[in-house]
Amino acid sequence: MVQFIDLGAQYKKLKEDIDENIHKVLNHGRYIMGPEVAELESRLIEYVGVKHCITCSSGTDALLMPLMAWEIGEGDAVFTTPFTFIATTEVISLLGATPVFADIDPSTYNIDSVKLEESIERVICEGKLKPKVIVPVDLFGLPAEYVRIEAIAEKYGLKMLEDTAQGFGGVYNGRKAGSFGNAAGTSFFPAKPLGCYGDGGAIFTNDDELAAILKSIRVHGKGSEKYDNIRVGLNARIDTLQAAILLPKLKAFVEYEVDARNRFAEMYTKGLKDVVKTPVIPEGFVSSWAQYSVLANSIEERTTLQEKLKSKGIPTMIYYKKPLHLQTAYNKLGYKSGDFIVSEDVSSRIFSLPMHPYLGQDTVSTIIDVICN
Numbered sequence: 143m144v145q146f147i148d149l150g151a152q153y154k155k156l157k158e159d160i161d162e163n164i165h166k167v168l169n170h171g172r173y174i175m176g177p178e179v180a181e182l183e184s185r186l187i188e189y190v191g192v193k194h195c196i197t198c199s200s201g202t203d204a205l206l207m208p209l210m211a212w213e214i215g216e217g218d219a220v221f222t223t224p225f226t227f228i229a230t231t232e233v234i235s236l237l238g239a240t241p242v243f244a245d246i247d248p249s250t251y252n253i254d255s256v257k258l259e260e261s262i263e264r265v266i267c268e269g270k271l272k273p274k275v276i277v278p279v280d281l282f283g284l285p286a287e288y289v290r291i292e293a294i295a296e297k298y299g300l301k302m303l304e305d306t307a308q309g310f311g312g313v314y315n316g317r318k319a320g321s322f323g324n325a326a327g328t329s330f331f332p333a334k335p336l337g338c339y340g341d342g343g344a345i346f347t348n349d350d351e352l353a354a355i356l357k358s359i360r361v362h363g364k365g366s367e368k369y370d371n372i373r374v375g376l377n378a379r380i381d382t383l384q385a386a387i388l389l390p391k392l393k394a395f396v397e398y399e400v401d402a403r404n405r406f407a408e409m410y411t412k413g414l415k416d417v418v419k420t421p422v423i424p425e426g427f428v429s430s431w432a433q434y435s436v437l438a439n440s441i442e443e444r445t446t447l448q449e450k451l452k453s454k455g456i457p458t459m460i461y462y463k464k465p466l467h468l469q470t471a472y473n474k475l476g477y478k479s480g481d482f483i484v485s486e487d488v489s490s491r492i493f494s495l496p497m498h499p500y501l502g503q504d505t506v507s508t509i510i511d512v513i514c515n
């Protein structure tokens with residue numbers, strides 16, 4: 143039986159360091175904001191190449207907190223893709239603002255910058271909502287088209303929040319995912335390219351003032367100390383134990399895991415490109431391969447391929463079966479089928495294959511053979 147994501151294989155390799163770090167925390171007992179949290183933040187700053195890293199309790203909170211800091215709320219429009227996990231838009235809705243969708247590029251599945259600009263123009267024209275923020279998503283590990291999106295953000299005076307929950311480890315034009323926009327949020331959910339053993343996340347920014355507000359929001363809106371509350375905040379800290387677990391995992395991630403993912407992705411693409419639509423990684427981009435997703439030629443072919451793979455002990459997943467504009471939770475936004483045809487078409491044919499750094503060439507070859515046959 144092949145594992146879709148093999149956390150066990152990773153633990154086996156890193157066991158000594160992970161166990162040692164866990165015991166270190168058990169011995170010093172500083173479970174909340176212990177020294178491992180600061181150490182992790184400084185390592186992440188170095189890796190991503192930004193001024194500040196504010197670790198937090200999840201990828202969802204990593205997106206919520208910058209929007210809170212910018213006081214996004216009722217009457218505000220936040221532009222994003224409908225082809226993502228609901229956490230991207232949930233945080234917008236929780237603050238009373240309105241997610242406004244723009245369809246995806248059919249080759250990268252990331253937000254289409256031309257459609258994004260059309261969507262901003264439409265909102266301005268209608269005059270009901272105030273355009274405030276763009277939230278591009280680095281889907282499946284591939285950074286969004288930031289040169290174009292940054293220009294759009296500047297043209298319309300909008301903030302940009304990079305949702306790099308899936309993109310950590312990706313690169314665009316020599317810059318790491320997490321370094322784009324006014325702020326970026328990532329997730330350390332166990333199945334993510336860099337994951338802990340529970341929930342966790344981090345925010346990256348070069349903005350000193352924003353970083354200070356985020357640190358306050360993270361601990362109940364604290365001022366000079368926890369019981370001096372200068373704003374309404376959250377309990378959004380990462381656990382010291384999770385930070386301690388992430389330290390050796392980050393080392394492995396930087397040293398060889400991203401490369402291993404890329405090697406297996408290359409093998410998949412070489413073996414599958416004539417049979418299904420394989421992922422497109424444009425010039426200047428590196429993916430961290432949160433998922434290796436292919437497009438079948440039809441919804442029926444997807445079902446057949448998934449069943450065939452399952453019968454051989456090879457698991458697959460569908461990210462995402464239903465785009466957000468068609469989710470029940472968003473009925474009230476008034477979208478309908480046909481509004482974002484690229485997202486809808488991709489949702490009906492996409493599926494993801496096993497992908498992790500410990501997959502092995504033999505397993506990749508077997509999966510390729512099953513699909514090709």
Ligand SMILES: Cc1ncc(COP(=O)(O)O)c(C=O)c1O
Binds near residue numbers: 201229307331342
């Ligand atoms: C695109 C995207 N954004 C945000 C999140 C939220 O991350 P978390 O699960 O850590 O809250 C996820 C996680 O699945 C995600 O895939």
